[in-house]
Amino acid sequence: MINKEIKLNDLLKIHDLENVRIKLNKFNGVDDPIDLFQKDPDLVNNQWLFWREKRRFFNVGQIAINLIRVQGDVYLLTTIKRVTKELGLENNINYEGEELDRYQPFFGRVLVKFHENFSTTVVGAAQIINQMVVSQLLPDVYTNQGFPGYDSVCLSYSELKSALERYKSEWIAALSNQKAVYLIRDKCNGKVYVGSATSQKGMLLNRWKSYMANGHGGNKSLKNLVMTRGFDYVKKYFQYSILENYNARVDDSLILKRETWWKNTFDSRNPKFGYNDN
Template sequence: MKNFNLRTLLASYPIAERAIRENSIRLVRHQMKDWSGFNSMLRFNKDVLKVFTAEQGKDIFSDHRLILVFVSLPGGRALLSGAFINHGLIKRDAFEQMQGYAEYTQYRKSIDLNEQSRADFFYDLQVCHELEELFDRLIIDWGGSTISWYQNKIDKDICQILAPGFVTIFPGWDEVNITHQELNAIIQNPEGNPDWAQFLKAHDGVYLILDNVTGRQYVGSATGEQAGLWGRWTGYANNGHNGNKLLEELLIERGDAHKRNFTFSLHHVFARGAATKKDVLFYESLLKKKLGSRAFGLNAN
């Protein structure tokens, strides 16, 4: 379609079409380079995304009914992470009662920021369910680094609309380093992440789980499972511990939500059937020795 862009796409949704006519759409792009793991949190926790968007240092939303929230991607691109209907300004105490506020303040504390921000304006935002099918799928060309992080321009080129459930491109086994939330989304959506499903199902190997809060590590392996690493990692996606005693005890102690602090990486991989169980266990034991995960980590043996 000629001149098909963000404006054209939004015009097919009644709420957005009305906002276009009323000139009441505002686009914002979050780019939190120095906040470790925060972009991932914004993508997978829409309550925190709403809270983070709802507080501002100046009044940038009062004249705007529909707020489209993007997360920065390389090359001047931006991924639509959420969209909110703006019901106007609210007091700080009402803002602090919003779902997701406690998690947001906990995160701020974890990176040594004041738990309470210095924002002066707070908005009553509600998720725009009409646009949910585009969340975490629509990628636009935001523009260069000098382009304002908030603006009204909607005549932006669409770079890509990702498959439903897409999380990330498989980077190669030696660059795998994903959060528990990313792993869970990949496992739940194999059709949207076929490169991940294909590789993990076809390989056994040795992996590492890192608790980013305590620094403790768990080294494990997949050997001979029916679905290779995919089968083993499905257990961690489901409950965070997959039956491992020390991981389970950690989650009981700190709460089930603590699994969001886990990251998963691969350290030795073998095509299924290309190595014996003895070979895989050798490299698993070797990595445990290198990292000291028996003495200082989460390996009991």
């Protein structure tokens, strides 16, 4: 049996390739687009795709395919948009576009191999798309962030939300049956909140999901913070880590005792240092 290569356009089935341009995003010396994609997909799907200085990369009505380098000759398809408007050069984002819904199931899931032998970042699809071979169709949106171990968890709000909402199997499995004492740190003012995940509270997975949903997880002081500063404050400044973790068989009373010990250690009931209210 002969294994025939699957080209990118075998999936996309775009007929008018003369009206399509491909943007190849790579490490720019400061930021790696694959890291940014995992934190904020809109950043690479708008600012990176539609950024320009003097040269005009797209015309209104054209289709823009966005690829970001994962490593070597492997790229990830992140979006396909039709360009709807050209903006002024004073903006960082110089075009507007609407995502083509029929391709949405492929976004963040199609890895292609392509050896680039030119320096420009935007190329007409007719020139290169038939050289792009599908190397893998992922079951879920790409991530290179496997669960690092309980002692190494330290995530921003957006990183934790991504880990939970995109159903990264390693993260879900690691958190769903674990009791824990955890720490939330406000990076803006240095204050901390010590919390616990027990069987009564739905274990660590459900406890952290509650913070992703509303920013406060039911805590009085955090509720007040969200009411006064807004949910966006939490999304910008909060960081989540695990102080101690225990398997599901450990009695809840031990977890609560350890939670109290950490509250005393951080003095987190003191409004000067923390958000704990009991």
